[in-house]
Amino acid sequence: MAEAPESRSTARSTVPWTRKDLLGIEELSADEIRLILDTAESFREVAERPIKKVPTLRGKTVVNLFFESSTRTRSSFEIAEKRLSADGLNFSASTSSLSKGESLVDTALNLQAMAPDLIVIRHAYPGAPHLLARRLKAGVINAGDGAHEHPTQALLDAFTIRQHKQQIQGLKVSIVGDIEHSRVVRSNIHLLGKLGAEVTVAAPRTLMPVEMESMGVKVVHSLDEAIEGADVIMMLRIQLERQGKMRFPSTREYFNLFGLTTERMARAKDDAIVMHPGPMNRGVEIASEVADGPTSVILEQVANGVAVRMAVLYLLSGVRSEDGRDA
Amino acid sequence: MPPTLHPKKTILEPKQIRRVVRRIAGEIVEHNGGTAGLLLVGIRTRGVPFAQRIAAEIETMEGVEVPVGTLDITLYRDDLSTIAPQPVVGETRFGEPIDDRVIVLCDDVLYTGRTIRAALDALIDYGRPRAVRLAVLVDRGHRELPIQAEFVGKVVPTSAREHVEVRLEEIDGVTDVRILEEEEA
Numbered sequence: 044m045a046e047a048p049e050s051r052s053t054a055r056s057t058v059p060w061t062r063k064d065l066l067g068i069e070e071l072s073a074d075e076i077r078l079i080l081d082t083a084e085s086f087r088e089v090a091e092r093p094i095k096k097v098p099t100l101r102g103k104t105v106v107n108l109f110f111e112s113s114t115r116t117r118s119s120f121e122i123a124e125k126r127l128s129a130d131g132l133n134f135s136a137s138t139s140s141l142s143k144g145e146s147l148v149d150t151a152l153n154l155q156a157m158a159p160d161l162i163v164i165r166h167a168y169p170g171a172p173h174l175l176a177r178r179l180k181a182g183v184i185n186a187g188d189g190a191h192e193h194p195t196q197a198l199l200d201a202f203t204i205r206q207h208k209q210q211i212q213g214l215k216v217s218i219v220g221d222i223e224h225s226r227v228v229r230s231n232i233h234l235l236g237k238l239g240a241e242v243t244v245a246a247p248r249t250l251m252p253v254e255m256e257s258m259g260v261k262v263v264h265s266l267d268e269a270i271e272g273a274d275v276i277m278m279l280r281i282q283l284e285r286q287g288k289m290r291f292p293s294t295r296e297y298f299n300l301f302g303l304t305t306e307r308m309a310r311a312k313d314d315a316i317v318m319h320p321g322p323m324n325r326g327v328e329i330a331s332e333v334a335d336g337p338t339s340v341i342l343e344q345v346a347n348g349v350a351v352r353m354a355v356l357y358l359l360s361g362v363r364s365e366d367g368r369d370a
Numbered sequence: 371m372p373p374t375l376h377p378k379k380t381i382l383e384p385k386q387i388r389r390v391v392r393r394i395a396g397e398i399v400e401h402n403g404g405t406a407g408l409l410l411v412g413i414r415t416r417g418v419p420f421a422q423r424i425a426a427e428i429e430t431m432e433g434v435e436v437p438v439g440t441l442d443i444t445l446y447r448d449d450l451s452t453i454a455p456q457p458v459v460g461e462t463r464f465g466e467p468i469d470d471r472v473i474v475l476c477d478d479v480l481y482t483g484r485t486i487r488a489a490l491d492a493l494i495d496y497g498r499p500r501a502v503r504l505a506v507l508v509d510r511g512h513r514e515l516p517i518q519a520e521f522v523g524k525v526v527p528t529s530a531r532e533h534v535e536v537r538l539e540e541i542d543g544v545t546d547v548r549i550l551e552e553e554e555a
Contacts, residue, residue: 059455085459094495096446219410361456 045364060358064183066353067192068233076234080202082354084346089126090349100129103110103160103360107152107255109186110136110166115321115345116196120163123352129360132159139306149176158362164188183361190285192224196320197230199351202239203344204275207316215267215312219277219301222246222255223290227320228279232258245269247301249290266301270310277318278329294327304330308338316340374544375533375550381382381526384539387507390510390523392422394505396475397521406433407500409471412518414460420507421476446488449471462492470499474521480506480537483517509548510522512533519532 058074069078089095095252096257105124109117112316117133124131134154138210145153147166154162162183164172176183187193189283216235218228222244235242236259243261245268255262265270270276283289291297303317317329317339325331333343391432396520402408413420418440425436442460450456475489486504493502505521510528526549528534533550537543 052384061455080461085461088462089445092496097495098491099445102451126532357459358456361450 044056057081061362063359063362064185065194065355065359066172066176066183066185066195066334067199068230069192071233071237073237076198076201076237079198079351079354079358080205081285083198083202083350085345086126086353086357088348089353090346095306096126096128098128099357100124100127100160100360103127104132104158104355105129105161105163106132106134106154106157106159106181107155108134108162108164108184110147110164111113111187113165116152116193117347119345119348120184120186120352120356122277123349123356127353127356129160129356139231147174148178155179155181161356182357182362184359187226190224190229191265192230192233193226193320194230195348195352195355197234198355199235199344200227200231200277200318200320202336202347202351203318203340204316206342206343207345208274210234212280214240214274215243215244216240216275216277217245217273218277218279219245219266219269219303221250221281222279223250224254224282224285224309225279227271229258231277232260233310236260240275243269243273245301247291247297266303267310268304270307273311273315274316275310275316276303276308277320278323279320280324281321283328294324298327300332302326302328303333304328305332305336308333318344320347375526375552378549378551381508381534382484384545387523387545387547390507391423392427393432394507394523397473398424398503398505399432399463401503401520402472405434405436405473407470408436408474409439409466409468409499410436410466410476411441411464411489411493413441413477414440415486416478416538416541417441417476417538419538420423420478421474421507422464422540423538424474424476424505437465439468441534443485443488443492446491448484449487454480459472462496464496467497468493468499468502472501474505475502476505478507478538479506480487480509480517480519480522481534483513483515485527486517487510487515492528499532507536508534 058078107117107120121131122129150283159181161182163186165186166188171188172183172185187195204211222228232242245263248264317333319341323329372550409426410421421438425438429437440463442462444457444459445531504519506519507523508526509522531552535548535550539545
């Protein structure tokens with residue numbers, strides 16, 4: 044694992060954090076992104092201690108409001124909350140009154156009555172976190188809204204890239220797979236663009252939305268073309284559950300054309316790394332030999348996710364809605 | 371708005387600071403009966419160069435390199451819910467386990483004692499040192515917690531309107547200790 048403590052002292056961010064909510068990457072400045080990444084560096088160390096807990100958010104309450112199933116993101120937020128000594132409370136759609144017909148705003152107002160400090164929300168509809176952020180005093184963290192944004196995932200991806208490559212400026216990053224249904228790709232395009240990377244997206248035409256052309260990225264339809272000379276290759280899961288109808292004849296054919304294998308990796312730079320936001324489908328978008336191979340940083344991404352979410356919880360909890368927004 | 375500050379007087383010049391650090395280094399070794407088990411821990415920011423200077427003096431005196439760690443107390447502050455925005459979190463690094471070590475916490479100014487309280491809480495989360503001692507360059511009084519330093523460079527009685535500013539070459543480009551006074555409103 045690459046140790047790069049010097050990477051943060053060189054470009055230490057100095058802007059203060061003033062946002063009540065983290066709704067997406069699109070509205071953040073490059074300095075705000077660097078502040079979160081720098082703060083996460085300090086939190087990474089907490090995971091290496093014998094006692095993996097600091098008293099920083101003692102007495103703060105965080106509600107994890109998950110309207111869509113999620114194991115990794117929710118447990119990552121939960122661990123981050125516990126390590127900061129915050130009290131976390133889990134709501135999931137299947138066990139709450141959401142399944143009894145209550146509206147999103149009513150659910151949120153009920154939660155507000157319990158005076159939480161922060162709300163982490165995942166919802167199938169783009170903009171759901173934004174609606175809550177406008178209505179609630181608590182800070183809102185978007186943990187994925189439809190195919191729109193997933194800011195903490197993009198931040199942990201950037202954090203992992205920075206660990207291996209020292210900086211993001213000038214890197215060639217290729218994102219391959221189900222571009223249409225991915226919120227991760229939208230957040231990552233914003234983030235990588237703001238920090239100066241060259242982004243290429245690759246997918247079969249049936250999984251490539253037209254708006255990609257206008258997001259300032261290079262669009263290709265061949266995996267080999269995307270891998271050629273890349274520093275970072277980010278594979279996306281084929282989200283069969285979101286596709287109304289099959290966009291390709293079979294997963295086997297998809298693997299033959301867009302699955303990442305060791306042979307295909309030869310086109311990338313020698314020190315290229317392979318990422319995947321998980322959960323991955325072995326033998327569909329990625330071969331096991333690559334997923335478990337030396338170029339894979341997939342499990343580091345998971346570990347870094349906790350540090351990044353701790354940083355976000357820490358920074359947001361310092362902004363009070365009464366005075367914080369314009370302070 | 372932070373108040374405007376005017377330099378009132380210089381209380382330690384570089385040469386005096388060197389003597390003070392040398393004396394503290396000697397006291398630490400004497401008190402500990404040698405350098406065995408010693409671990410100096412500088413509290414960020416200016417406690418770190420202060421600890422490194424003490425370690426350098428001990429090496430000159432005893433020919434032994436005493437390890438120096440750094441401690442960031444941000445996550446343990448007792449005023450996080452009253453200040454905004456959140457302060458920048460720095461890095462904590464000891465380089466080795468702190469269990470059974472004699473730790474000398476090093477800080478530039480001892481004032482309310484709240485920083486040291488936070489530092490003690492942080493240390494305990496990393497292990498169980500045999501003992502924790504405290505070395506400060508300046509003790510300016512006005513304690514709000516029952517904390518005292520074993521090794522003190524200079525005791526400087528101050529009023530609440532005065533500020534003690536320590537500047538060390540490694541961070542500030544110059545070395546001195548000054549008293550600054552708030553401008554009358």
